[in-house]
Amino acid sequence: MQAKPIFDIHPVHGEGPVWCPITQKFYCVDLLKGSYFKVDWKSGNAVEFNVGQELGVMALCDNGKIVVGVRDGFGFYDEATNQLELVPDSPEIEIAERRMNDGAVDPKGRFFAGTMEYDGANATGKLYRLNHDHTWDTLEENIIITNGMGWSPDGRTFYMIDTNRNVMYSYDYDIDIGAIANRKNHITWPDNEYPDGMAIDSEGGFWVAMWEGYKISHFDASGKWIENIPLPVKHVTSCCFGGIDLKTLLVTTSMLNLSKTERGENPLAGRCFSIETNIKGQVEPRFKG
Template sequence: MRIRSVVDVKTSLGESPVWDVEQQRLYWVDSMDGRVFRAAADGTGLETWDVRRKIGSLALTANGDGAVVALDDGLYRFDFAADRVELLAAPEKDVPSNRLNDGKADSRGRFVVGSMDTLEASPSGRLYRLDPDGSLHVLDDGITCSNGPCWSPDESTFYFADTWTGDIWAYDYDIATGNATNRRVFATVDTADGGACDGMTVDADGFLWQAHVYGGKIHRYAPDGTLDRTLDMPVRKVTSVMFGGVDLDVLFVTSMARPPLPRFPEDGPQRGALFAVDGLGVHGLPAHRFGA
């Protein structure tokens, strides 16, 4: 196994890595600085867009060179060529202390995204599903910091975490309707080292990979919820994970250079870099597009 820094752009809060199998490019964001990045697997050909608002996550769109982006005040369609955003939905315009955070698309082209309290103290957040027809649906509520949405390989199970509860949840997911029901605890994250659950992804064998933010680790959980493997990373503030590369066998890991709140720890010189982990012996699943 080898861990290397492939792009050192010192993201204040790197998040939402998305590997596009069509373009063979990785997208990721800087949540606090409002930037979107795109680069090849080795970090070359770096491109940057400024969306001019805090951004939690993105999913590429099925048609054209665009993405659905979760900005602090709503869900937007972003046109890369025109460098322009168009509002799709503003679900929490009456909750100014919240912002939208982590999200991903399912195979039917729906975007599932959660919100969070910006102080990470109040359970004022919700979990939403944006359908390709533009309709917005609430899947869950009472959430403090939404993170890590992802699905089992057959999409019958949806995984999600409220970071500071210490639990990763599993829901029954109906791929025909997009409904998530029967929430239960899938795994309990060990927070004794000060770390917590952040971004997650699932590999082709159904194992869940979780960024242990502030703890400097990547955890892999078996489909039954038992801890299967731990990777020690060169920085403490790892934020999210996604498989990419030609064979979907490289684990890309985002990180943060500046903690969003003063109670969180500082880090080493590689803070904010995008990392790639090779030689894990596993393969990931391709990311889906919104509106497919």
């Protein structure tokens, strides 16, 4: 498998890729800029929207809006009015040192998102769940960098990465009430390898973007390593499945924290890439609320 650069968009810190199989649109965020791109798959034409705050993660809603995890917590962005509406009493609204970083929508249409300190120094990150009625709950604490998350194809297991602990956790998942329990280490990495965002395919396998790693690492459902797919960029940040048959892995990258010399060595930093696989991804649910 080979990674190829796609789309003429240039995020500084690309993250949070999302694929819409209905409109054939690809989305990704430029995190610290507070923007996201909406790209037409066929033409490559892109529109950029700025939500007004650092934007860690976004997802599509049933009602056509965009649900977001931003600096101040949860909100909804309306492309028609270019307005961000925060959820009342949003969980992070008075916490200046922390922001939302990554998230996903569960099979029942609830939105999960987690936080980190801007410098990733301390274990003050939390995992939140936004419910259909726009109330929210805290599900996990003491996380350093809350990152890539998703569910097994049967919806019975939830997975979440803590980048600076070099681990992917698994939890038993009660899909009826959206509760997590019985945390275990599902995949662990050496101290010098940093898992970032990820995608889970229809067979339950993991495709993990490796920050500072120049690669996507592919594991089977049990967590057994299968292969590494090289990318010509140091900071690989996240991925999702898309394309006509949902077998194309769409990858985001970053030029954040690269020195002038490293930028010269990483001319494609920030670009998006496609990788053709022989495994179908899962259709990502939409937020129902």
